[in-house]
Amino acid sequence: MSKGAPTLEDVARVAGVSRATVSRVVNGTRNVDPELQETVRNAIEQTGYTPNRVARSLVTRRTGTVALVISGAGGGSDVFTDPFFGRVTAGVVDFLRLRSVHPVLMLADSDHARTEVVEFLRQGSADGALLVSTHPADPLPARLLQAGVPSVLYARPGRPMPISYVDLDHRAGGRMAADHLVAAGRYNIATISGPLDVLASQDRHAGFRDAMARHGFPYVPTAEGGFTAESGASAMQRLLVECPDVDGVFAANDLMAQAAVEVLRAHGLRVPDDVAVVGFDDSAPALASRPQLTTVRQPVEDMAAKMADLLLASLEEPGQRPRSAIFEPELVVRASA
Amino acid sequence: MSKGAPTLEDVARVAGVSRATVSRVVNGTRNVDPELQETVRNAIEQTGYTPNRVARSLVTRRTGTVALVISGAGGGSDVFTDPFFGRVTAGVVDFLRLRSVHPVLMLADSDHARTEVVEFLRQGSADGALLVSTHPADPLPARLLQAGVPSVLYARPGRPMPISYVDLDHRAGGRMAADHLVAAGRYNIATISGPLDVLASQDRHAGFRDAMARHGFPYVPTAEGGFTAESGASAMQRLLVECPDVDGVFAANDLMAQAAVEVLRAHGLRVPDDVAVVGFDDSAPALASRPQLTTVRQPVEDMAAKMADLLLASLEEPGQRPRSAIFEPELVVRASA
DNA sequence: TGGATGTATGGGAGCGCTCTTACAACGTTG
DNA sequence: CAACGTTGTAAGAGCGCTCCCATACATCCA
Structure with a gap:
């Protein structure tokens, strides 16, 4: 009462x-005389008492927070401008807040930063980690695993390891794009892939190519992009050189698809009349773009929520086997194809 | 060593x-024999010791985390899709990580959520709050102030109160837009404002109107938007009805400006040939849009970093007077005007 | 040479909480 | 009526750390 x-x-x-009795009332309220409970509750009211989470954490070994780690080779903090990460954050936050768990945001874009993340978790500052890793060579999943930190990944790890993750069936997504373009009667189909050292890109591309082959197109002109608008634009330029009579394009995300549309338009080609364009993700740019993008929807928010769900479950019951959840993409037909 | x-x-x-000696080595390393230090360091290495932050926090009363609170009337978690919040996050994270401080993300979109935020901070789970409040009637700043939680706001509070904040000179930004459109020889100038119950919107609008009046345009057709693409599109529609010969538009953010461009184009009007469009913020859509947007730049990342800076400073030296930092906008001339 | 100063280390209290244990008071049962 | 749960409460240990204070010893000037 004096201070603090x-x-x-x-x-x-x-x-x-x-x-001890007050503690019982504040928490489980196990075996406390109802009358006494009332007295205690009044006293709490009167003093304006708020339990000290830190002190509680020290003994319970639980903090009620988890780390949301964005681990990428490069870029630093501009990842936050990427609509994808906004959606991940939204999904995670939405799920966690119902459980009164709070995410602490961490960037692991350097070796030093990764060490700090591992330390942070080993120190018990957070109960577990949600890891959005952009590169299969990222050493962080293995390090967290080794440190015994409960973790769940967004996207399967680069090398097989006993760790939980959620993922999308990217191959199926690629197939959907191919099927749609072919069904629309397109013959000169090309694709802008994502960076091919990223598993998700590889899978989208493989799924797309397989389906194209099955449809009788053994070779698909491909330009590799980097998931950014600029890279998408330059990829589209290259594609137009290799294959000037292109009439269908699958871009591995919406940002690149949008950029491709602009490039095509600048070349006097109409979308979808002259060239059909299919994107991937169904994020904000898909709707902002004109014409609105036909795209393969990745349910990022749901996946992020599931990731949080898996983590909380493994926190609840430690020693569980790792689990995974694979989501199905969905073709969203709009105006561009 | 046994367990844990x-x-x-x-x-x-x-x-x-x-x-105690180990503690001294781990921390300040004050007055410890160099030779002993070496021994201790080896022991740390050998045991794989990591200080327990929670235990440390219990006695130091510092957690090394701050709350990054997004407090808005509505919407919930789709705020994370707004490029503005991504930039705030980026700015905050970039600054804090250098100081090994970690932000925990909190949404305060309901009264219940606000109470939870206040509790969280009163409990000492975080050292202070960075508050991005979207509405001047938001009760959270006052409640944090009352609870004695060190806080810094992004944007000045709705009602004057002794609390630190960073802000932009929105009026100056509005003026810049007006000056540019008039200087470009536009005569039929209209504007899409932000939601007029938001201070920033009011100020941008007021600055714009004042400058227009000074240039001899006493009345400016105005349609109110909501800072979203859809609201921008519908505002542009209304504007075209009221004033079909419009040749200049100032939209209070880039998202709406981009939408306006699309609507104009759909009406067969070319940008900037027929209509010049100026946006506000200079965020991702400004560059993604075709033509690229002329816009009033708000240095969001810098402002967010400053916000974090002010908070850490007030944590360092408690009992300081609240401070503020007002940033100057900057006209970025691109293709749209 | 002796008290005063300074420096390095250990001991111990205590941060606010939870949880185990001990115990008191009260039935319940053969 | 003795023996035994059952229930409600208090007491106290201890989570891992920091920091104050006491102690031991070296150093210095008068």
Whole structure:
């Protein structure tokens, strides 16, 4: 009462009971006389008591927070401008807040930063990690695993390891794009892939190519992009050189698809009349773009929520086997194809 | 050593010194024999010791985390899709990571959520709050102030109160847009404002109108938007009805400006030939849009970093007077006007 | 040479909480 | 009526750390 926040002891004194009894009322309320409970509750009200989470964490070994780690080779903090990460954050936050768990945001874009993340978790500052890793060579999943930190990945790890993750069936997504373009009667189909050292890109591309082959197109002109608008634009330029009579394009994300549309338009080609364009993700640019993008929807928010779900479950029951959840993409037909 | 992480005590035993000495080595390293330091360091290495932040926080009353609170009337978690919040996050994270401070993300979109935020901070789970409040009637700043939580706002509070904040000179930004459109020889100038119950919107609008009046345009057709693409599109539609011969538009953010461009194009009007369009913010859509947007740049990342800076400073020296930092906008001339 | 100063280390309290244990008071049962 | 749960409460240990204070010893000037 003198200084600082009131403690359990203060409340106990006011209520005329022991610290332990107040603790019982604050928490499980197991075996406490209803009348006493009332007294204690009044005392809490009167003192304006708020339990100290830190002190509680020290003994319970639980903090009620998890780390949301964005681990990427490069870029630093501009990842936050990418609509994809916004959606991941939204999905995670939406799920966690219902459980009164709070995410702490961490960037692991350098070796030093990765060490700090591992330390942070080993120190017990957070109960577990949600890892959005952009590169299969990322050493962080293995390090977290080794440190015994409960973790869940967004996207399967680069090398097989006993760790939980959520992922999308990217191959199926690639197939959907191919099927749609072919069904629309397109004959000169090309594709802008994502960076091919990323598993998701590889899979989207493989799925697309397989389906194209099955449809009788053994070779598909391909330009590799980097998931950014600029890279998409330059890829489209290259594609137009290799194959000027292109009439269908599959871009491995919406940002690149949008850029491709602009490039095509600048070349006097109409979308979808002259060239059909299919994107991937179904994020904000898909709707902002004119014409609105036909795209393969990745349910990022749901996947992110599931990732949080898996983590909380493994926190609840430690020692569980790792689990995975694979989501199905969905073709969203709009105006561009 | 038996189970759980090694503690100070374990290290002390291995090094043959006291807990206090190890603590000194781990922290300030004040007055410890260099030779002993070496021994201790080896023991730390050997045991794989990592200080327990929670235990440390309990006594130091500092957690090394701050809350990054997005407080808005509505919407919930789709705020994360807004490029503005991504930039705020980027700015904050970039600054904090250099100081090894970690942001925990909180959404305060309901009264219940706001209470939880206040509790969280009162409990000492974070050292202070960075508050991005979207509405001047938001009760959270006052509640944090009352709870004695060190806080810094992005944007000045709705009602004057002794609290630190960073802000932009929105009026100056509005003026710049007006000056540019008039200087470009536009005569039929209209504007899409932001939601007029938001201070920033009011100021941008007021600055714009004042400058227009000074240039001899006492009345400016105005349609109110909501800072979203859809609202921008519909505002542009309304504007075209009221004033079909419009040749200049100032939209209060880039998202709406981009949408306006699309609507104009759909009406057969060319940008900038027929209609010049100026946006606000200079965020991702400004560059993604074709033509690229002339816009009033708001240095969001810098402002967010400054916000974090002010907070850490006030944590360093408590009892300081609240401070503010007002940033100057900057006209970025691209293709749209 | 002796007290005063300074420096390095250990001991121990205590941060606010949870949880185990001990115990008191009260039935319940053969 | 003795023996035994059952239930409600208090007492106290201890989570891992920091920091104050006491102690031991070296150093210095008068």
